[in-house]
Amino acid sequence: MTVFEFDHFCFTYPKETEPALWDIRLTIPEGEFIALCGLSGSGKTTLLRQLKPALAPHGKSEGTLQFFGKPLAECSERSQAADIGFVMQSPEAQIVTDKVWHELSFGLESLGYDSQTIRLRTAEMASFFGIESWFERDVCTLSGGQKQLLNLASIMAMQPKALLLDEPTSQLDPIAAADFLAAVKKINAELGVTVLLTEQRLQEVFPLADRVIVLDRGRVITDASPREAGKHLLEIGHPMAAALPVPMKIHGAVANDLPCPLTVREGRNWLGAFLKESKIFYRAIPEEPESTNTDKAVELKGCWFSYEKAGPDVIKDLTLSIPKKKITCIVGGNGAGKSTALGIMAGIFKPARGKVKVNGRTALLPQDPQTLFLKNTVAEDWAETLDGRLSNAEKQKKLQETAELVQISPLLNRHPYDLSGGEQQRAALGKVLLTQPDILLLDEPTKGLDSSFKITFAKLLRELIGSGVTVVMVSHDIEFCAEYADYCALFFHGGIISSGGARAFFAGNSFYTTAANRMSRGFFQNAVRNGDVIALCNKNQNRKD
Amino acid sequence: MRNRFAELHPAVLFLYFTAVILFSMFFMHPVFLAISLFCGFACSAALHLGKTLRFSFRFLLPMLLVMTAVNPLLNHRGATILLYVNDNPVTREALLYGFSSACMFSAVLLWFSCWNTVITSDKLVYLFGSVAPSLSLLFSMVLRFVPRFKAQIRTIENAQKGIGKGADQGSIFIRAKNGMNILSILTTWALENGITTADSMRARGYGLAGRTSFSIYAFNKRDKTALIVLIVMLFPVFYGAFTGENNIRYYPSLAVKPISFVSNLVYAAYFLLCAFPLLFNAAIEVKEHDSI
Incomplete structure (x- = not known):
């Protein structure tokens, strides 16, 4: 089944001449995990919000946008609210009520479910996310990461078919961000919910996503698997390439024919395979004299x-x-x-x-x-x-x-x-x-x-x-x-x-x-920056040649 | 120790406290006052011993002494004159009335402190919700907002201090201006964040017809038993109130109904009512202990 389908979709904000989205043609099949990337102002959020009519910005749109084969605008408000979940950036501002259980039940109350159903659904969600122990707590006692997880859980309690997330981890520290993304991945893998996520940190998202769509000034410039998308960004030298996972960037900067690594583990395997061919002669970056400042x-x-x-x-x-x-x-x-x-x-x-x-x-x-x-x-x-x-x-x-x-x-x-x-x-x-x-x-x-x-x-x-x-x-x-x-x-x-x-x-x-x-680590002694690893790789390779 | 009474359904708790607080306010009869004061103290102590003792000795006891002493100095009604102060009579009735009012006041305050601990904000929200669901949501949102507001004002204050514009930096005039600025920043922030909150509500279907109100409180068998027991105990107390068992006349001279068999029964019922939280806890404790 196709969840969302854009066909020649354009969108222009009021009083603007340049369209914010231009000729978008995308098909989003059920159960896919899609990362939507782009620099600030590239139209990611505008695109994502089009998919949730209650939050869509005002403006003029052309072309069609379908949800399960039916124009999205014709779907009832009730089905839009229940079937399309949307998680926003700010963990704080999204929370409406003062108690965790009340927040979890908020959407279900809006949809008019009876107490028995709400009790079951909130209980299910609390166990799925492992948050039963906070169930009766005050929202203000939770940390930022916990708050964002609560936002996700209270959307999921409505059992949406598609989950949209607009830079959900930008306000979180790296550990909370990793936990949050793991929860999103769990939803996708275990419940089969379609996920569309906009994100700046590609490092964490690339290994999770099935497909990466890159936007630039309102146009889709890449729509491929993470490996291919990364390769394409590096080839065209797009500024977004700076955000790619480190192993990918290093792989791209070193001349080799080996498959592209995504994670640190794959990166280590790649480095091992790459360096085996040429024996490692240079293991350390020469220490620059530390400019000491005693003031x-x-x-x-x-x-x-x-x-x-x-x-x-x-x-x-x-x-x-x-x-x-x-x-x-x-x-x-x-x-x-x-x-x-x-x-x-x-x-x-x-x-x-x-x-x-x-x-x-x-x-x-x-x-x-x-x-x-x-x-x-x-x-x-x-x-x-x-x-x-x-x-x-x-x-x-x-x-x-x-x-x-x-x-x-x-x-x-x-x-x-x-x-x-x-x-x-x-x-x-x-x-x-x-x-x-x-x-x-x-x-x-x-x-x-x-x-x-x-x-x-x-x-x-x-x-x-x-x-x-x-x-x-x-x-x-x-x-x-x-x-x-x-x-x-x-x-x-x-x-x-x-x-x-x-x-x-x-x-x-x-x-x-x-x-x-x-x-x-283990291959080189003090390579800390990407440039260090790239330089050492190239040096070793040149020596062999 | 777990307070089993506090775990009862909010409606039962609400009924209980409303009844006890109203009775404590209107029954000025010494026996009723003594029962209410004693039980109020005991219930409050069962909830938080240290706080109750501090409150009683630092505030209630001094208030009791002051009110007892001040009333006869200001109020000269009553038939039994004890002595004269500056040619004004100090009467026994005024003295007793001052003491009784102070006892009444203390008892009500103690019961309110129990109310505050037991009927938490979410229980109150739930009680509102059964009457007016939208009001209860509003209440819940306010409770969410207040701690957020407080935290944000602190953050803004520190941020402004960090660029040398804190409310405690500079001359008095500049301080006042900086303080105003902090409030102004807070207002803009609140309005702007309100939009996100509204979006979040709309995204979750707020505004659709037929909204329901969910609560985690279920009325179980134990609540039913407690409610029946409470209502049964209320009857003799009301009977006593109608037949004047609780009446007392302070001025010009003391007059109470003579103690009889019926009045003893009413006292007993009132005692059982006031001691209900403690008895309930004890009963559950015994029952669950036996069943293990």
């Missing part, structure tokens, strides 16, 4: 902190020094106290004991950029942070310079909430930069950014370092930290466990390290 921007000595007087200590005997004019990344699990440590550096929290020495002015970019926006346009919002004594011309000049730096010049007159997630992040960064900090503190800055903007973002950080700013960043994004940081520190249980230059740091960890490092 310290921030020094913490023996700091202790807890949020409540009687509460547990979040920061325990933390000693840390941040070198000036460098990028320092603090990595670590959820709830380890990383963000709190950043708050201490920013002066938001005062440690109960210990010394804090900050040499310069700090500014903190919070995790949620929406907590910074105050005015109706980005320009007004930025102007608000400027010194009131400046003349208008000077103000304008400053705004323009900053807008160019964070690359949102054309969006200065938009409302901050109308920007996409990545654009909001940039607007917030601009606002923080306008306070002219000497030390820039970033809390999860790459959350929700697409992979191509991450590269731009890293360049921007480099420029700031060049102009004398110190950057401290807390992140879950190991790949980003390995690629661009000067120093890294691992946070665990309220303190720093290990720290060092980025390469030495990641090469010394066995699990908490990059995919490239996990893939090349």
Whole structure:
């Protein structure tokens, strides 16, 4: 059976001349797991929302869109609500009621089922997801990952035939994201529900998906199996290729005829097969001399902190020094106290004991950029942070310079909430930069950014370092930290466990390290970045030739 | 220990507390007051001992003394004059009335503290829901919103502090402005997030005709037994109320109905009613212990 069928489908937003979706021809058979990818603004969300009429944006559409062989628009509201499940990005805002059981039953109540049926269906779903133990809990006691799992379960309780997910893991940490995607895969494999998922992190999704559809400016540019789609993206050099799984990227950059690996395990097998032919002569990347900087921007000595007087200590005997004019990344699990440590550096929290020495002015970019926006346009919002004594011309000049730096010049007159997630992040960064900090503190800055903007973002950080700013960043994004940081520190249980230059740091960890490092462990000694593995592969190959 | 009484069906609990609190408010007869105060204290202590003791000694006992002392100083009615203070008579009736009102007040407060612990928000939502389903959903959404709002205001405050615009940074004028800004950011955030929540509701069929209201509370055999027992005990108490067993006149002189066989029965019934949570717990404990 065909679940959805697009035929020459076009969609244009009101007052826009360019169509947001152009000539979409897609057939989605029952039971398939489809990953829908593309950069921010490529039309993924617009396409996905077309499939759920209750959420479809206003605009003009042409062509046909069918659901089980019937035009979707002609399906009754009841069947649309029950048969097409939609999970959105924000774990928080999607939850309507205060109790887990009430949330699970919300959709079934809307559909008018009797208590007996609702009891059975919610019980079934709670057991399927293994969440019985939270059944009577208050929603506000759940973590972000648990909340998103609850959102998924409460959609699944309605027993939809198709499940649509719009970047469901973008607000989650990597472990919660993996759990969530595993639950989606379970639904697909065990219940046979058709899944359509938009996602930025291809690394996790590619091994799960049956089929990958890539959108670019509202057009489908690839529609194939993950391996083929990846190959195609690499061949045409599409910016989306930066988001591909690491083994795939490495495979694509090394001349070979072996089949393309998707996961780290397959990557290791591939590397073994590739290197067997040529004996391994070069095992290590030559160590670059570490440019030591003895000037310290921030020094913490023996700091202790807890949020409540009687509460547990979040920061325990933390000693840390941040070198000036460098990028320092603090990595670590959820709830380890990383963000709190950043708050201490920013002066938001005062440690109960210990010394804090900050040499310069700090500014903190919070995790949620929406907590910074105050005015109706980005320009007004930025102007608000400027010194009131400046003349208008000077103000304008400053705004323009900053807008160019964070690359949102054309969006200065938009409302901050109308920007996409990545654009909001940039607007917030601009606002923080306008306070002219000497030390820039970033809390999860790459959350929700697409992979191509991450590269731009890293360049921007480099420029700031060049102009004398110190950057401290807390992140879950190991790949980003390995690629661009000067120093890294691992946070665990309220303190720093290990720290060092980025390469030495990641090469010394066995699990908490990059995919490239996990893939090349045993073959190479200190290859941490993708480029390292590629360089060593090529070097070994050239020697053989 | 599990409180079995608190696990009863919300409707039974609601009926019980409404009856007991109303009786405690209107029955000023000393025997009734004593029963209610004693049982209210015992039930509250069974739910949370430490909190009840703290509340009783820090608040109730001082209040009892103050009210007993203050009433005769302000109120000079009553026939039996004990002494004069500044040429004003202090009467025995006023003293007793002050003491009784304080006891009544304490008993009601203790019962309300039990109510608060036992009838949790979701039980209240359920009770509302059986009368007006949409009201109960609204109530549930408010309960979801309040903790979220609180958490968000803290996040925004910290974010603003991080760029030097906290509500405790700068001169008084700037502080006030920063505080206003935080509220303004919160409002925009709330409106914007409200749209997502509305989308999420619509995506799950909210607004379709024939919405039902589900609850996890089922009326089982034990609830039925408890309800019958309660109603049986209410009858003698009502009978006593109609025949004036609970009446007392404080002014100008004390007057109560003489104690009789019937009045003893009414007292006993009232005691059983007030001690119901404890007796119920004990009964279940014995029953389940025997069955193991």
